[in-house]
Amino acid sequence: MDDLLLSKIRLAIVAELLASEWASFSELQKSVATTNGNLSSHLAKLVENRYVEEEKSFVDRRPHSRYRLTSLGRERMIAHVRSLQSLLEKDLQS
Amino acid sequence: MIEGSEAREHLAMVDRIVERTSSRLNVGAEYFVVWGIASATMSLSWQLISDHRVPFNAIWIAWGAALLAVAFSIWRGRSAREERLTFLDREFLTVLKVAMGVTFFVFAIELFGANLFGSIGLGAIWSFAASIVLFYIALHGNRRARGGGILILLSLVVANIRPDYAGYALSAGMLVGYAGFGVVEMLAASRAVD
Numbered sequence: 316m317d318d319l320l321l322s323k324i325r326l327a328i329v330a331e332l333l334a335s336e337w338a339s340f341s342e343l344q345k346s347v348a349t350t351n352g353n354l355s356s357h358l359a360k361l362v363e364n365r366y367v368e369e370e371k372s373f374v375d376r377r378p379h380s381r382y383r384l385t386s387l388g389r390e391r392m393i394a395h396v397r398s399l400q401s402l403l404e405k406d407l408q409s
Numbered sequence: 410m411i412e413g414s415e416a417r418e419h420l421a422m423v424d425r426i427v428e429r430t431s432s433r434l435n436v437g438a439e440y441f442v443v444w445g446i447a448s449a450t451m452s453l454s455w456q457l458i459s460d461h462r463v464p465f466n467a468i469w470i471a472w473g474a475a476l477l478a479v480a481f482s483i484w485r486g487r488s489a490r491e492e493r494l495t496f497l498d499r500e501f502l503t504v505l506k507v508a509m510g511v512t513f514f515v516f517a518i519e520l521f522g523a524n525l526f527g528s529i530g531l532g533a534i535w536s537f538a539a540s541i542v543l544f545y546i547a548l549h550g551n552r553r554a555r556g557g558g559i560l561i562l563l564s565l566v567v568a569n570i571r572p573d574y575a576g577y578a579l580s581a582g583m584l585v586g587y588a589g590f591g592v593v594e595m596l597a598a599s600r601a602v603d
Contacts, residue, residue, distance in 0.1 A: 321411060323419065330423045334431040338493040346426075396423060399416040406413025 316402075317395040319364055324349055324357045329366065329392050332384040337370070340380045358382065366391060432550040435493045437501045438594035439485060441557075445588025447478035448539070449580040452532045456576020497549055504545045508538035529575045533568060536561050536579050539587050553593050560586030 320326050327347045332338060338346075344354050361367040366388030370381050384392070411419070434441075454471040457463045512535045519531060543558035564582020568575035 316411070323422070326419055327422060327426060330426040331430060333427055334495050334497070336494040336496060336499055342493040396420065399420050402411070402416045403413055403420065406416070 316398045317391050320395045325361060328357060328361060329384060329388060332382060337381045337383040430495055431497065433598060434498055434501060434594050435495050436498045438591045438598065440482065441591025442588045443478050443481045445583050445591060447474040448535060449584040450474040452576045452580040455529060501546055504542050508542050512538050532579045533565060536565055536582055543590065553590055557586040557590030
């Protein structure tokens with residue numbers, strides 16, 4: 316089980332990025348439905364652990380951040396989902 | 410550590426998100442609306458000119474629609490950077506570029522006097538290319554795209570059976586099958602976010 320992905324919000328962020336090349340901060344905020352500050356702190360943890368890559372730029376003179384899943388993040392997500400599935404299987408057997 | 414019930418909840422959430430993001434167009438939906446309306450306008454203009462219902466000068470409406478669609482594509486391509494690009498978006502844009510490239514290549518050949526297809530033939534080729542784009546998206550589990558592709562193919566069948574009404578048929582096919590698909594896709598995207 317991946318400790319970083321035990322948080323439901325971080326899990327949702329990584330799941331949102333799984334099928335995307337990249338997503339902007341505002342898009343993630345709309346999808347994950349959380350506050351600016353909360354999303355920022357969860358994203359910071361994912362970036363710090365190199366699960367997610369952050370790209371900062373200016374679009375029409377406004378600061379803009381977009382995020383993409385790294386290969387490490389993808390591997391950890393797959394492993395985490397497998398762990399969840401096996402936990403569920405064990406739970407059903409017992 | 411988490412409990413089994415929590416694991417189930419987390420897995421269900423991941424399933425929901427992946428299903429939503431992997432079969433949904435984020436950037437592409439607007440292209441369908443704009444190109445669907447532009448293509449329908451072009452086919453309709455051609456038909457109305459052929460039927461002598463409007464003067465030949467109306468051809469400029471068709472050219473204007475095409476130019477507006479190209480201008481929109483360039484502008485949208487730049488502003489898309491602000492949002493999200495799914496893998497399906499990227500693949501769709503690639504297939505769209507190939508389809509447009511092939512159509513414009515045929516169009517250029519026609520301009521140099523090859524006269525292989527005639528005006529409505531070009532419209533039919535574009536409709537056929539559009540249906541390929543939709544069926545490609547349908548392969549990723551998008552049933553709405555399959556519906557749109559079938560509607561366009563039906564318009565091609567009608568155009569073939571009634572060549573005197575070909576422009577109307579192709580126009581209706583692009584409007585309902587292509588632009589309609591774009592509208593439905595945009596509505597689905599806004600509902601998913603709500």
